[in-house]
Amino acid sequence: MKRDIEKIASRAYDVVIIGGGIYGAWALWDATLRGLSALLIDKSDFGGATSSNSLKIIHGGLRYLQHLDIKRMRESIHERKVLMSIAPQFVHPLPCVMPTYGHGIKGKEVMGMAMLMNDIIGFDRNKGCDPQKKLPAGKAISKDELLKILPGLDETNLTGGAIWYDCQVYNSERLLISVIKSAVKKGASAANYAQVTEFITTKDKVVGVKIRDELTGKQFEIRSKIVLNTSGPWINNMLGQLNGHQPAEKFQLSKAMNLVVNKRITQTHAAGIPSKFEFKDSDAVINKGSRLLFFTPWRDYTLIGTTHVPFPGDPNDFAITEDDVTTFLDEFNQAYPAMAVKREEVVYYYGGLLPMDDTGERASEHDVKLTKHYKLLDHQAENGLDGLVSVLGVKYTTARDVATKAVNILMKKLNRQGKTETENTVISGGEIPDFESYLQDENKKRPWGLNADIIEHLILNFGKDYPEVLEFLSENEQWKEKVVSDSDVLFAEIVHGIRDEMAVRLVDVVKRRTELGSGGYPGDTAAKNCADLMANELGWDEEKKQTELEFLQRSYLTAK
Ligand SMILES: Cc1cc2nc3c(=O)[nH]c(=O)nc-3n(C[C@H](O)[C@H](O)[C@H](O)COP(=O)(O)OP(=O)(O)OC[C@H]3O[C@@H](n4cnc5c(N)ncnc54)[C@H](O)[C@@H]3O)c2cc1C
Incomplete structure (x- = not known):
């Protein structure tokens, strides 16, 4: 995989994909396997924005159970299984635990039922997967067992815990690069540090892009039959360039952050514990008034996530401040005082921008309603501009599936036949059944x-x-x-x-x-x-x- 902008700019493509985050990477792989000539470009490095800043959980969507969103759970469970099969070098089982309180809605009995439902909904979660990586059934555990995993947790009203299994990506940055590499090995083109500066349009159609090589300053025009916009948080910036065809509404963004702590808080399990900060989840059936702080062992570290605050600014000005770090650390330490994580133990942070819904009313600054569903926009239908499709993703976990749906739209618009193959094709280096x-x-x-x-x-x-x-x-x-x-x-x-x-x-x-x-x-x-x-x-x-x-x-x- 060599960077050669002069060469990639010397020809036309079926599709140019703007943005080499995880959504653009999967779209490149999918389009290539379906026989489209495809080019992926990123203004910075591949995976240099939101996609290298995740908590690294490939989750089966247990949290959607509390919204009774079974469809979304099934999608997540399916994607977790697919990723375990096609990227087995990166995706590994992760036991998770959550404390239970009292005997009511947050109690052990209800959570035990929730684990059972999770297993029933995910009945096929291990189908076709590496037998040594099977995800066991969830279960309720006693208070003593819970305290062995989460020592020193506040015991007020604590009745036990619930255990379930998800997956973790060992190296989310390398997974993304491996997806791009898989596509390039099959003939796709890609270049990092190449910014799309303008769409090339005829009257009502996008017919290509102008790009600037960020390393040399040279400009190029690249023609394509269609353009796929996977620019993540830059979606408003990209669509703002569509003279006369801008969408009426802008997407709202929230700043999300995880902390990287240089010690293991739990040795074996990821854990979700309730935050003491105010939060309102009006759609939730089980727990409307609090959100879970999730922390997970990863290599020799602990990742703590995820805090959200609205971000009304330009994504190019995104930064994590010292105040962001100390406020979130304070939130975590209030939720789990026994761990008393010190500022100097926080060795890094992950931060990125995620789509949120603007509900107008919020219980506190941290009360952000994240957008639950991805968006796929065919701009011909949306605002009368042919040749452009945009994707706005909400999860690393489901990016492959959403990219597939985006490529389905491209295929239809290009009048081409062919179904997705990414679900059953291992990525480069992933031919490891056991x-x-x-x-x-x-x-x-x-x-x-x-x-x-x-x-x-x-x-x-x-x-x-x-x-x-x-x-x-x-x-x-x-x-x-x-x-x-x-x-x-x-x-x-x-x-x-x-x-x-x-x-x-x-x-x-x-x-x-x-x-x-x-x-x-x-x-x-x-x-x-x-x-x-x-x-x-x-x-x-x-x-x-x-x-x-x-x-x-x-x-x-x-x-x-
Ligand atoms: C703190 C945090 C924790 C998270 N944890 C999880 C988790 O545990 N599990 C999970 O499933 N999801 C998680 N997510 C969500 C997940 O990370 C995102 O949904 C996903 O990474 C978004 O990918 P993307 O490709 O849409 O965006 P990005 O990764 O941001 O990619 C967009 C790319 O477009 C490029 N671009 C923009 N404009 C241009 C232009 N003009 N020309 C060329 N390129 C351009 C950018 O440089 C960027 O690389 C988390 C997110 C955050 C922020």
Whole structure:
């Protein structure tokens, strides 16, 4: 996968996709498998916006049970199962727990029933999945069992807990890159750091886009039969460019944030505990007055999510402030005082913008009503402009399915035949029907004398494609060394990111091609070692290297 804007701009496409978040990535893969010539472009790095900022839960939608939204639950359960099958290197089971209070609506008996309903609705949740990754049935547990998982939790009115199973993505950034790579291996085109600056239109039709190469400033015009807009939070900015065809209403956005804490709060289970902050969920059947704070073990960290506040500004001005972090930390510590997470233990944060509904009335600043359903807009029907379809997604979990629905619209408009194949086609590196056995087999082989921890690390990040990373060792065996002693990332992964995965900035390698900095700043030694290798590969001078190092450091800081 090489970045070559001159080459991609020298031809026309069936579809140009604007935005390489998870929605654009799946759309590229789907369109390519259906035989469309497709180009994906992102103004920054692939997955550099909302999609690398998720809590990494692939959830079966248990929370929708409280809205009795069975259709949405089925969609989520189905997607969880599909992702376990087509991206088994990344998606793994995650036990989850929730405390129960009293014997009423939030009590153990009702929650036990809810777990049973969850299992009945998800009766086929394990169909066709790796037998070693089966998601067991949920159950109610005693107060003592609950307190073993969540020690020190306030015991007032506590009666026990409920356990269910979801999934977690080990590396959501690499999952996204692997989807794009799968498409490129099958003939799709893609480029990062290429901004769509304008739509090219005839009277009532979009016929292409103007793009600017953000690395060189060069401008290009690219023609396509249709354009798919998956620009996520930038949807208003993109549609604002449609002279005379802008939609009447703008989409409202909320700022969402997770904290990354440098210790495990629970060892085995993700947990949802009630926030003490005021919240009003008028659609909920079970719990109208409180929302759950969800925290999950991930690698050596805990991710705590998710807080929301309305964001009326421009997505280009989005930033997480120190106040955002301390307010959310305070909310978590009020909900679970025994954990007393200190500010200095919060080593990073994930932040992004999500669509919300403007209800007008709110119980507090944090009372945000997130948009529940994705939006698919055929602008011909919406505002009389042919050749443009927009997608506004609400979940990482369901992105593949929504992208499929978007490509269905494209196929119809292009008068082309063909059903989606993404549901049954494993992504690049995912040909692993039995994950544990594969791990054991590869450990026996011990390629290049690498130890078991490194092999597991490589498989969790690259799946069955990990030999592609090790191929670079034939050129320089020293690249099998770790970038820094407290991480398993090898120099070979950096070279692979640059040469095979379009990493062009230091931040791309540190945060998205490797797991080095996805949980926080990896330290000056690691950053410098990466920058030295990148400078060598890409011909950076000392000044450029310093600029990249400073940019990386700044990306971990909160705004004032
Ligand atoms: C804090 C947080 C936690 C979350 N946790 C979860 C979770 O646990 N599970 C779950 O399922 N979902 C979760 N989500 C939701 C999920 O992350 C999002 O729904 C999803 O990532 C949105 O993807 P997207 O592709 O629509 O947007 P994005 O990832 O933002 O992609 C849009 C892309 O468009 C590009 N773009 C914009 N304008 C242009 C232009 N003019 N030219 C070229 N490119 C352009 C941008 O650079 C960007 O990369 C979470 C979200 C947040 C913020």
